[in-house]
Amino acid sequence: MTASTSLTTHTAQAGHFYAVGIGPGSPDLLTLRAARLVEQCDVILSPQARNSKKSLALEAVRPFLDQQEVLVNNYPMERNDQKTRDRWQLLAQDVAKRCAAGQSVVQVTLGDPLIFATSSYLLQGLAELMPANKLHVVPGISAFQTTASRFADALTLQEDRLTLMSATNLDAVEEALDHCETLVLYKAGCCIEELMERLRQRDLLANAKLVSCGEQGDHELVVDDLSQWQVTPLNYMTTMIIKIGNRPWQEV
Amino acid sequence: MTASTSLTTHTAQAGHFYAVGIGPGSPDLLTLRAARLVEQCDVILSPQARNSKKSLALEAVRPFLDQQEVLVNNYPMERNDQKTRDRWQLLAQDVAKRCAAGQSVVQVTLGDPLIFATSSYLLQGLAELMPANKLHVVPGISAFQTTASRFADALTLQEDRLTLMSATNLDAVEEALDHCETLVLYKAGCCIEELMERLRQRDLLANAKLVSCGEQGDHELVVDDLSQWQVTPLNYMTTMIIKIGNRPWQEV
Numbered sequence: 001m002t003a004s005t006s007l008t009t010h011t012a013q014a015g016h017f018y019a020v021g022i023g024p025g026s027p028d029l030l031t032l033r034a035a036r037l038v039e040q041c042d043v044i045l046s047p048q049a050r051n052s053k054k055s056l057a058l059e060a061v062r063p064f065l066d067q068q069e070v071l072v073n074n075y076p077m078e079r080n081d082q083k084t085r086d087r088w089q090l091l092a093q094d095v096a097k098r099c100a101a102g103q104s105v106v107q108v109t110l111g112d113p114l115i116f117a118t119s120s121y122l123l124q125g126l127a128e129l130m131p132a133n134k135l136h137v138v139p140g141i142s143a144f145q146t147t148a149s150r151f152a153d154a155l156t157l158q159e160d161r162l163t164l165m166s167a168t169n170l171d172a173v174e175e176a177l178d179h180c181e182t183l184v185l186y187k188a189g190c191c192i193e194e195l196m197e198r199l200r201q202r203d204l205l206a207n208a209k210l211v212s213c214g215e216q217g218d219h220e221l222v223v224d225d226l227s228q229w230q231v232t233p234l235n236y237m238t239t240m241i242i243k244i245g246n247r248p249w250q251e252v
Numbered sequence: 253m254t255a256s257t258s259l260t261t262h263t264a265q266a267g268h269f270y271a272v273g274i275g276p277g278s279p280d281l282l283t284l285r286a287a288r289l290v291e292q293c294d295v296i297l298s299p300q301a302r303n304s305k306k307s308l309a310l311e312a313v314r315p316f317l318d319q320q321e322v323l324v325n326n327y328p329m330e331r332n333d334q335k336t337r338d339r340w341q342l343l344a345q346d347v348a349k350r351c352a353a354g355q356s357v358v359q360v361t362l363g364d365p366l367i368f369a370t371s372s373y374l375l376q377g378l379a380e381l382m383p384a385n386k387l388h389v390v391p392g393i394s395a396f397q398t399t400a401s402r403f404a405d406a407l408t409l410q411e412d413r414l415t416l417m418s419a420t421n422l423d424a425v426e427e428a429l430d431h432c433e434t435l436v437l438y439k440a441g442c443c444i445e446e447l448m449e450r451l452r453q454r455d456l457l458a459n460a461k462l463v464s465c466g467e468q469g470d471h472e473l474v475v476d477d478l479s480q481w482q483v484t485p486l487n488y489m490t491t492m493i494i495k496i497g498n499r500p501w502q503e504v
Contacts, residue, residue: 029283033280121409152384152388153372158333159417159424161416162417163413164416166410176413176431
């Protein structure tokens with residue numbers, strides 16, 4: 001597949017690293033820039049959680065693969081900051097060596113590389129090893145945008161505050177409900193029953209929607225009113241949107 | 253330009269409306285889906301603030317224009333909820349008529365159609381006039397993602413809370429600083445001097461970065477440390493990122 005033919009900026013350059021967001025999983029939700037960099041680079045680095053059957057990121061860019069070298073980077077999902085940074089530091093050393101040898105390297109990341117993404121650790125490692133002008137980030141569609149698009153309903157307007165966080169700490173979630181008009185919860189599957197109970201107590205359950213595995217073909221689940229939904233087990237990649245209120249313009 | 257050749261989903265259908273996010277302004281930051289819908293639709297609707305010289309959205313999609321009918325929709329920038337909704341309701345009636353007559357209509361919007369975007373008003377108007385299965389949203393790269401990509405620095409990791417809001421009410425901005433780890437301010441140009449003074453008082457000025465007119469060619473301004481910057485007048489499209497702290501994982 002040819003991503004585009006006449007746009008001439010942002011081609012993969014020898015010795016450069018690109019953290020490329022590829023969106024939620026549909027190949028046609030890559031940006032033209034992302035697709036071209038994937039097509040043109042020498043090496044594609046694809047993260048894969050060790051408990052996954054396949055790399056979703058690699059599946060999403062498959063239409064753009066040809067002769068590139070593909071490195072699948074297995075990593076365990078563990079909530080330990082130091083171990084996580086040590087692991088990505090090792091990978092950063094390998095990437096820096098490849099770039100020093102003149103290769104162009106693209107890391108493909110589901111969503112956006114700077115929003116709750118492992119790309120950030122690799123970038124932080126590389127920042128110590130490579131000049132800043134050889135490190136690039138291409139933004140991608142993040143899961144909260146995919147989720148919102150399913151409902152065609154504004155996330156935020158006028159003076160609204162939109163907050164994004166993970167649903168792992170429900171006390172923190174409750175605090176956030178008091179300080180924004182729209183709350184987005186990543187990893188909403190991890191504690192869905194207790195989360196729903198807390199929303200019910202605040203009379204917010206009918207204001208909550210979720211999408212699991214958005215834009216990932218047959219795996220997608222869309223729930224547009226949680227008060228009408230019978231709970232089923234949810235994938236790790238579940239995003240919830242809770243509309244709490246509105247903050248209209250103040251007349252000037 | 254041909255956006256893609258072999259992806260077969262999401263083609264513009266007769267009688268359907270598409271709110272399409274086109275990202276910050278570079279044509280190669282459209283998604284493949286957005287580019288294809290723009291190429292294939294019968295009618296392109298492009299909003300243009302009445303005080304702008306040209307429609308930035310239309311400039312961004314120019315490489316994808318051919319025989320489509322282009323409607324530039326002039327609107328005044330005014331902070332009045334009812335007048336705004338009335339104006340978009342009129343436009344919604346025109347769009348619904350065109351769709352009823354079998355046309356496919358794409359509204360192109362800078363950024364994402366559901367994040368501080370006028371598209372949301374049109375969608376709300378259309379929701380009363382057309383069946384939901386004929387209304388579609390294609391997410392786009394929002395300004396905060398473009399801004400963050402310029403600095404290759406994580407917006408949010410682990411248990412961080414990320415809040416997006418406009419900078420028009422500085423008391424609300426100060427309150428938000430107490431309830432998130434990363435704060436993104438849209439329209440940061442509107443009161444930049446007082447905003448910087450408040451950040452200085454909280455010792456956060458060196459943690460603040462901004463991009464004005466990101467990915468809009470020669471108009472782009474990038475400031476990676478506001479404490480080292482001599483204030484200059486800023487465009488309406490200025491986005492600031494303030495890193496307040498981090499919330500690491502709690503060990504399980």
